[in-house]
Amino acid sequence: MTSETSTGQDLTHPGNGQAQSDFHIDPSAVKTGRPDRSVADVPDPVIECKGVDIYYGSFRAVSDVTMVFGRKEITALIGPSGCGKSTLLRSLNRMNDLIEGARVAGVIAYHGQDMYADDVDAIEVRRKIGMVFQKPNPFPKSIYDNVAYGPRVTGMKVDDMDDLVEEVLTRAALWDEVKDKLKQSAYGLSGGQQQRLCIARTIATRPEVILMDEPCSALDPIATAKIEDLMHELRDDYTIVVVTHNMQQAARVADRTAFFTARPDEQTGDRTGMLVEFDRTTVLFTKPADKRTEDYISGRFG
Numbered sequence: 001m002t003s004e005t006s007t008g009q010d011l012t013h014p015g016n017g018q019a020q021s022d023f024h025i026d027p028s029a030v031k032t033g034r035p036d037r038s039v040a041d042v043p044d045p046v047i048e049c050k051g052v053d054i055y056y057g058s059f060r061a062v063s064d065v066t067m068v069f070g071r072k073e074i075t076a077l078i079g080p081s082g083c084g085k086s087t088l089l090r091s092l093n094r095m096n097d098l099i100e101g102a103r104v105a106g107v108i109a110y111h112g113q114d115m116y117a118d119d120v121d122a123i124e125v126r127r128k129i130g131m132v133f134q135k136p137n138p139f140p141k142s143i144y145d146n147v148a149y150g151p152r153v154t155g156m157k158v159d160d161m162d163d164l165v166e167e168v169l170t171r172a173a174l175w176d177e178v179k180d181k182l183k184q185s186a187y188g189l190s191g192g193q194q195q196r197l198c199i200a201r202t203i204a205t206r207p208e209v210i211l212m213d214e215p216c217s218a219l220d221p222i223a224t225a226k227i228e229d230l231m232h233e234l235r236d237d238y239t240i241v242v243v244t245h246n247m248q249q250a251a252r253v254a255d256r257t258a259f260f261t262a263r264p265d266e267q268t269g270d271r272t273g274m275l276v277e278f279d280r281t282t283v284l285f286t287k288p289a290d291k292r293t294e295d296y297i298s299g300r301f302g
């Protein structure tokens with residue numbers, strides 16, 4: 001079988017030109033990834049990582065990551081279990097601060113400012129850089145109050161909360177499904193609806209960046225497709241970073257993809273995560289520069 005992307009690249013022959021019957025990426029997924037939008041050669045940085053190491057106590061979980069997250073782009077972090085994707089993601093809005101013993105070395109800058117500098121307020125960082133988790137985790141409150149919660153507790157100036165709730169739920173592609181039951185418990189929603197509510201809750205405080213940690217892994221394929229559609233909608237206004245185990249999902253949604261792997265740390269012997277390759281998604285999936293990337297995306301590793 002020979003399949004081609006919209007750019008005419010042969011997806012069954014990634015990288016080295018050898019036929020691979022076990023190539024796991026659905027070529028049509030790559031083809032439909034970003035047909036409507038070209039991706040700049042160089043991202044316009046919102047968040048920059050420079051020589052980032054992340055530790056849990058003395059264990060170095062992530063080693064020497066240097067990469068940028070581009071404005072109004074979706075960046076996917078992929079790689080085998082334990083390579084530090086979630087650890088890196090959590091460091092991008094100082095969520096790791098909440099984990100005992102977690103520590104970041106190197107620089108993570110938000111619009112050029114070191115977000116770990118002494119005078120930076122971690123709460124403010126998390127307001128600008130929100131996070132959506134793997135398992136939908138609405139508060140035990142009404143649908144309305146889930147959305148209103150963030151603006152209320154952060155003291156955000158809101159002219160009309162009803163308007164904000166409607167706007168945000170509309171933006172999260174949920175309004176039509178919930179507009180007649182706003183006062184009902186969020187727990188009455190399906191998993192996919194709950195996840196869209198969590199996205200609504202995140203954007204209610206007007207962040208610039210949304211971090212998503214495997215946002216669809218607890219969802220069925222239909223709910224997953226809705227979240228992916230929503231991500232496509234949101235990228236017009238937000239910078240999104242998504243951790244996913246699902247390579248097809250990275251190929252479908254992401255402008256750029258970073259592939260990580262884990263290798264024994266030269267200093268400690270522990271397995272530490274490292275960035276192998278970071279490129280435009282279509283390039284990474286069709287012409288990976290590194291053999292390890294090629295092995296991973298072709299299903300021969302991890």
Ligand SMILES: Nc1ncnc2c1ncn2[C@@H]1O[C@H](COP(=O)(O)OP(=O)(O)OP(=O)(O)O)[C@@H](O)[C@H]1O
Nearest residue numbers: 056061079080081082083084085086087088099273
């Ligand atoms: N809270 C923690 N305390 C100590 N070690 C941790 C903690 N969280 C993660 N780790 C370790 O850090 C390394 C990276 O884990 P992380 O969860 O970031 O990887 P991952 O690539 O996201 O994995 P997965 O795909 O399985 O979710 C692993 O060795 C893991 O055991």
